[in-house]
């Protein structure tokens with residue numbers, strides 16, 4: 001039988017590198033998507049460290065409730081090593097020694113198995129993450145995104161594992177903060193409350209394309225009686241991607257200095273400062 005400790009070491013070895021530059025955004029998205037559905041402990045994604053954003057939070061050291069290697073568990077499950085399920089918790093450590101930040105994880109697990117020739121039983125846990133603190137950001141933000149919007153995105157990033165609908169609600173609140181930042185009033189001329197729907201309609205007169213994106217986030221974030229089915233973390237991530245595109249359009253990084261220098265080089269027909 002292959003122990004879980006051996007499996008953890010193999011998973012860690014497979015996460016020794018990390019893509020950089022333009023690949024990073026796509027890689028981050030794929031890591032978060034892996035976490036959003038139940039996955040084998042072999043497939044733990046190398047998450048970007050939310051503290052330094054350079055290191056990688058590799059395969060975690062995990063403690064399992066009802067661990068198959070524990071004799072007490074054998075008695076409880078009638079010596080069936082494939083039966084254990086329950087909770088797990090653990091910690092991830094940043095691969096950058098100078099950072100060394102921790103993230104704490106927890107969730108539920110079940111046991112999956114496969115029999116190999118020679119009567120060798122391979123067991124592994126199938127993990128369903130319910131909390132990661134601090135949580136990896138569920139979307140990439142340009143430096144120009146205002147702090148009140150950023151706070152709501154952080155809130156969504158922490159909520160998404162435990163309560164995807166609540167995360168969608170936080171994304172909806174981020175849209176309210178975007179309206180604040182664009183001076184769209186929250187009250188009408190009589191001091192009455194303006195709904196987010198009303199605010200987005202006013203915003204649409206300034207920026208139709210982005211307003212259309214943000215309106216979709218509003219509908220999903222309304223939740224409650226309007227939601228026809230339970231929302232999954234994957235669904236909430238779909239909504240986060242819409243927010244990311246909208247914020248990318250509204251708060252694009254300022255590249256005017258680079259454009260101006262290109263003009264100077266063209267004028268001089270050589271490299272100039």
Ligand SMILES: [Zn+2]
Nearest residue numbers: 049052094099
């Ligand atoms: Zn770090």
